[in-house]
Amino acid sequence: MRLTDHIRRQLRKRLTGEADVVLVDRVPEIERAFEGVEELGLYLHLPFCRRICPYCPYNKTLYRVGLADGYAEAVIREIDLYASAVGDRPITSFYVGGGTPTVMLDHGLDRILRHVRASFRMKCAVHMESHPTDLTDEALAALLDMGVEHLSVGVEALQDHHLRALGRPYTADEVRATVARTVARGFRCVNVDMMFALPEQTVDEVVHTGRALVDAGVDQVAAYPLFDFPYTPWTRVTRSRTGGPAAVFTRRKMLKALEHVFYGAGFRRTSVWAFTRAGVSPYCSVTVPLYLGIGASGGSYLRDVFFLNTFDVGAYIESLERGRLPVALSVKLSRKMQMAGWLYWRMYGVRFRKRAFLERFGTAFDAIYGREARSLGRLGLLRDDGTEITLTDAGAYWLHVVQDIFSLDAVGKLWGTAMTTPWPRRVVV
Numbered sequence: 336m337r338l339t340d341h342i343r344r345q346l347r348k349r350l351t352g353e354a355d356v357v358l359v360d361r362v363p364e365i366e367r368a369f370e371g372v373e374e375l376g377l378y379l380h381l382p383f384c385r386r387i388c389p390y391c392p393y394n395k396t397l398y399r400v401g402l403a404d405g406y407a408e409a410v411i412r413e414i415d416l417y418a419s420a421v422g423d424r425p426i427t428s429f430y431v432g433g434g435t436p437t438v439m440l441d442h443g444l445d446r447i448l449r450h451v452r453a454s455f456r457m458k459c460a461v462h463m464e465s466h467p468t469d470l471t472d473e474a475l476a477a478l479l480d481m482g483v484e485h486l487s488v489g490v491e492a493l494q495d496h497h498l499r500a501l502g503r504p505y506t507a508d509e510v511r512a513t514v515a516r517t518v519a520r521g522f523r524c525v526n527v528d529m530m531f532a533l534p535e536q537t538v539d540e541v542v543h544t545g546r547a548l549v550d551a552g553v554d555q556v557a558a559y560p561l562f563d564f565p566y567t568p569w570t571r572v573t574r575s576r577t578g579g580p581a582a583v584f585t586r587r588k589m590l591k592a593l594e595h596v597f598y599g600a601g602f603r604r605t606s607v608w609a610f611t612r613a614g615v616s617p618y619c620s621v622t623v624p625l626y627l628g629i630g631a632s633g634g635s636y637l638r639d640v641f642f643l644n645t646f647d648v649g650a651y652i653e654s655l656e657r658g659r660l661p662v663a664l665s666v667k668l669s670r671k672m673q674m675a676g677w678l679y680w681r682m683y684g685v686r687f688r689k690r691a692f693l694e695r696f697g698t699a700f701d702a703i704y705g706r707e708a709r710s711l712g713r714l715g716l717l718r719d720d721g722t723e724i725t726l727t728d729a730g731a732y733w734l735h736v737v738q739d740i741f742s743l744d745a746v747g748k749l750w751g752t753a754m755t756t757p758w759p760r761r762v763v764v
């Protein structure tokens with residue numbers, strides 16, 4: 336076993352009580368899984384893209400009209416299979432991710448959203464990912480008509496040579512114009528995704544991109560360092576240029592420069608990677624405590640169980656045609672694991688009330704994590720004012736390093752297997 340694997344297992348054991356997490360090919364008992372769930376988030380995965388980016392770790396496949404129509408039908412069937420178990424529990428967040436949801440604008444998106452509203456008690460706005468090349472004036476109007484109030488645009492960089500290296504099909508000038516048109520439409524929040532720590536990228540280029548986005552009037556910027564996922568073609572080609580220990584310092588330097596730009600413009604940090612304009616309700620994806628995931632590769636977390644749909648679009652559609660839930664893997668989570676998972680995601684959102692932990696687990700936060708919180712406080716990684724915990728900028732950065740060590744490795748193993756095997760028997764992460 337490699338030294339890093341050993342350290343990872345030991346640390347995980349300390350935090351969660353388990354050295355390994357084992358997912359098996361069991362479909363959980365759905366009515367039981369919802370017991371004690373008072374409200375939940377909804378995630379919908381739409382896996383189609385017009386072309387595939389070499390660095391992208393997400394579950395996606397090339398867009399074909401016929402396949403997208405069949406997929407929309409399958410999503411509607413999956414919603415029907417959950418409708419009675421969800422009942423009238425309020426859905427307090429709804430995130431449509433991908434892939435590229437906007438490629439389905441003319442093929443099923445509207446129908447799916449209407450079916451979601453007819454089947455569940457929706458108490459929230461729609462948050463959706465989009466690709467710049469889909470955002471024509473008609474598309475933006477259609478998205479607003481469908482009730483999409485929070486829109487994210489995958490811009491990635493504002494220098495032509497980086498866009499070319501990433502294989503993005505637009506120029507910096509084109510995407511700048513798209514951002515300007517999108518901002519002018521009156522969405523409640525326009526988020527832009529950008530990536531940094533790209534090969535041969537300079538700090539000046541990163542700062543220029545961040546500043547240009549602020550000046551363009553976007554409400555939020557999510558700035559991710561380019562992560563290496565072992566199963567993407569990009570990593571196989573460029574590992575020596577983007578990975579390695581030097582990347583830790585490059586990322587830190589670039590993130591600090593971005594913090595300077597965003598804080599200077601009055602933005603606040605709303606997650607480890609996202610900065611939001613003052614007074615705007617953030618565009619957000621992953622920070623809901625309990626959620627149901629619909630679509631190929633949709634993941635669900637309901638108190639003591641996590642389950643994951645098959646990643647294979649054909650297998651997903653076929654399973655639903657037979658009236659079967661497309662769940663491929665599940666794992667029952669011990670109380671200690673639930674607490675560790677809760678803490679990780681609340682920290683990812685950079686601030687949380689300690690009372691929320693008490694409400695969820697019936698135990699005081701300090702009784703479980705008080706010692707760790709005090710140690711992290713002494714290191715300057717978080718602030719605890721007695722009622723609320725806030726991650727500092729240094730804390731957000733080190734959480735990213737921990738994420739790189741733990742969750743990206745786990746995601747790499749789990750997704751790497753799920754992407755090649757529609758129905759894996761067992762995955763150990």
Ligand SMILES: C[S@@+](CC[C@H](N)C(=O)[O-])C[C@H]1O[C@@H](n2cnc3c(N)ncnc32)[C@H](O)[C@@H]1O
Nearest residue numbers: 390391433434435464466489528559560561562
């Ligand atoms: C699903 S995509 C966004 C929507 C659309 N598919 C697009 O590409 O424009 C989600 C975002 O994840 C980020 N991303 C993708 N691959 C990444 C990687 N290897 N490392 C870091 N961020 C990545 C990009 O910023 C991308 O915009």
Ligand code: SF4
Nearest residue numbers: 384387388391433434
């Ligand atoms: S980055 Fe976006 S467009 Fe590119 S393959 Fe991934 S999901 Fe598709």
